[in-house]
Amino acid sequence: MKKIILVAGATGNLGKRISKALIEKGADVRAIVRNSTDSDKIKALEKIGVTVLQIDMSDSDAIATSCEGITCVVCAVAGLENVILDLQKNILEGAIKAGVPRFIPSDFCTDYNNLIAGENRNFDLRRDFKTYIDGTSIQTTSIFNGCFADILMYNTPILNVKEKSIGYWGDNADWELDFTTMDDTAAFTAEAALDDTAPRNLQIASFQVSPNMIYDHIKQISGKDYKIHQMSSLEDFASHIKRQREENPAGKNELYANFQQSQYMYSMFTTQHTELANNRYNNLSWTSSLDYIKIFVK
Template sequence: MKKIILVAGATGNLGKRICSELITRNAEVRAIVRTTADPEKIAALEKIGVKVIEADLANIDDIAKAYKGADCVVSALAGLGDVIIDLQKRLVDAAIKAEVPRFIPSDFCTDYNDLVPGENRNFDLRRQFKSYLDSTSIKASSIFNGAFADILKYNTPILNLKDKSISYWGEKSDWKLDFTTLDNTAAFTAEVALDDKAPRNLQIASFQISPKMIWEDVKKATGEEFRMQQLSTLEDFAQFIKKQRTDNPAGELELYAKWQQAQYMYSMFSTHHTQLANQLYDNLNWTPSLEYIKSFVAR
């Protein structure tokens, strides 16, 4: 008998990939979407075999109707407090009302459990929701993928193709950073959604790579030697972020405020995954760092 997995946030980049991976694993996939959802995105989901259910996401009873018979709810939502806390609370309450046994929250980020509260706004929102989730009766599994590998393409300080530089903070040129591709994250999430015995916290990474190792991979991929540089101490970086946040209060209402991006960089150099669950499911193929870097860096 097919398992029924319901995905919230299925119209997003990660959500659609999770749906696709679930379908390849013979699951019945349902996507719960707002009544105002983009028709083209709905059509794209239906084309790959997803059953799309429009619902009033402000109404717990309406959400619960969509959940009927589901084995697990996967949240791939992105947003601020109104989404990560308020909407996800309604998703959980509806799941409990509909007697859905399992819930996977939108914790697709660095494992924030060992980080200091207040250092990353978006992690603080997830931490607040986690406290609520763990107070309920539903069984939960959080998937921590570090940073999405895509950020390596976007000329961040960690790898700037335009300036041909690789940067780091503190004495951390050898510090390993956690990166996971969207496809690897989606495949692992599908496995967890179908695994009734999945643990509460799961750390994954397609590859763990230090700034020095990035330099080596870029040289192999391009034949060029990029400039390695320390930008500042971690302490100075933290103070810079605090000032940047104070000077830009409008950013509190922006999902990717400039200072929030800096907070993510700071967290990557403050903690990393030490207990990878990559081998939990033996049918997954993890993308190596050199292969990924070669995919967007031309020789």
């Protein structure tokens, strides 16, 4: 008998990939979307085999009805407090009302459990939801994928192809950063959603790569020597982030405010995934750092 998985946030980049991966693994996939959702996004989900249910997402009874017969709810929603806390709580309440046994929250980020509260606003929201869901009886699995590998393509300080530079904070250019591609994250999440024995926390990374390793990869791929340099000490970076936040109070309402982007970078150089669950599912293949960088560096 097919397992029925419900995905919230299925119209998003990650949510659609998770839905597709679940279908490829033989699951029956439902998606709950707002009544106002663009029809083209709904058609795109239906085209890959997803059953789409348009509902009032503020109505936990409507969510509960959509959750009847569901074995696991996967949340791939993105946003600030009104989404990560308020919306997810509504979805959770509906799932519990319907007797859904398992829930995967929107924790697709670095494992924040060993980080200091207050250092990353978006992690703090997820930490608050963790406290809330752990007070319920539903079986929960958080998937921590580090940083999505896509950022390497967009000329961030860590790797700027346009300026041919590689930057790092702190004093260790051999510090390995956790990156996972969206496709790898989706494939692993699909496996976990179908795995009734999945534990509370699962750390993954397509690859762990240091600034020095990035330099070596680019040299191998292109023959070019990129400038590798320290951006600042971690202490100075933390002070810079504090000033950014104070100087832009309106940023508290922006999902990717400048200070939040800096907070993400800071977290990458202050914690690592040390208990990777990559081998939990034998049929998965993982993208290497060299193969990924080859996609956009010539």
